[in-house]
Amino acid sequence: MTEKTNEALAKADRLESGLTKLDSCAEQVAELKKVLAVQEVILKEKNDKADELIQVVEKETKGVSIEKENAATEEKKVAVTADEVAKIKEVCRIELEKAEPALQAAYAALNTLNKANLTELKTFTSPSPEVVCVVSAVYILWEGTRVGKIPKDRSWKAAKVRMSIKPLGHAHEF
Numbered sequence: 001m002t003e004k005t006n007e008a009l010a011k012a013d014r015l016e017s018g019l020t021k022l023d024s025c026a027e028q029v030a031e032l033k034k035v036l037a038v039q040e041v042i043l044k045e046k047n048d049k050a051d052e053l054i055q056v057v058e059k060e061t062k063g064v065s066i067e068k069e070n071a072a073t074e075e076k077k078v079a080v081t082a083d084e085v086a087k088i089k090e091v092c093r094i095e096l097e098k099a100e101p102a103l104q105a106a107y108a109a110l111n112t113l114n115k116a117n118l119t120e121l122k123t124f125t126s127p128s129p130e131v132v133c134v135v136s137a138v139y140i141l142w143e144g145t146r147v148g149k150i151p152k153d154r155s156w157k158a159a160k161v162r163m164s165i166k167p168l169g170h171a172h173e174f
Contacts, residue, residue, distance in 0.1 A: 122163050135159045
């Protein structure tokens with residue numbers, strides 16, 4: 001009977017020790033549940049923010065894709081325009097090469113004029129349309145190279161005023 005009592009006491013101590021451990025584990029589980037509840041709230045907030053960020057990224061990705069497509073379209077248009085500009089440039093270069101001798105001849109012809117010729121020209125009250133056209137052209141060329149823009153008033157009167165402003169050493173200084 002003593003042996004059975006000792007065995008029963010040992011089992012009771014073991015049972016009591018197990019119950020103490022179970023209580024301790026229950027307390028730890030309760031604390032962990034509290035921590036888990038707080039972490040679940042934080043995790044939910046972070047998941048919500050991540051979802052919002054994913055939506056923003058998706059929206060931005062769509063926008064970037066659209067912009068990329070637009071840029072590709074514009075790049076094609078620019079390439080076409082560049083080709084057209086290159087062709088126009090070549091045509092202009094050819095036309096300039098053709099016009100260059102005439103321009104040089106015009107400058108040479110202007111250099112044959114002297115002050116007496118210009119004085120006689122200024123005395124005309126109403127010259128022929130051809131003379132007005134030539135003088136206007138010279139006036140446009142002179143003003144265009146001097147101030148960088150075409151004069152608005154290209155009349156005979158304006159040309160005469162310009163010829164009277166400054167004594168001309170050379171005809172090409174119109």
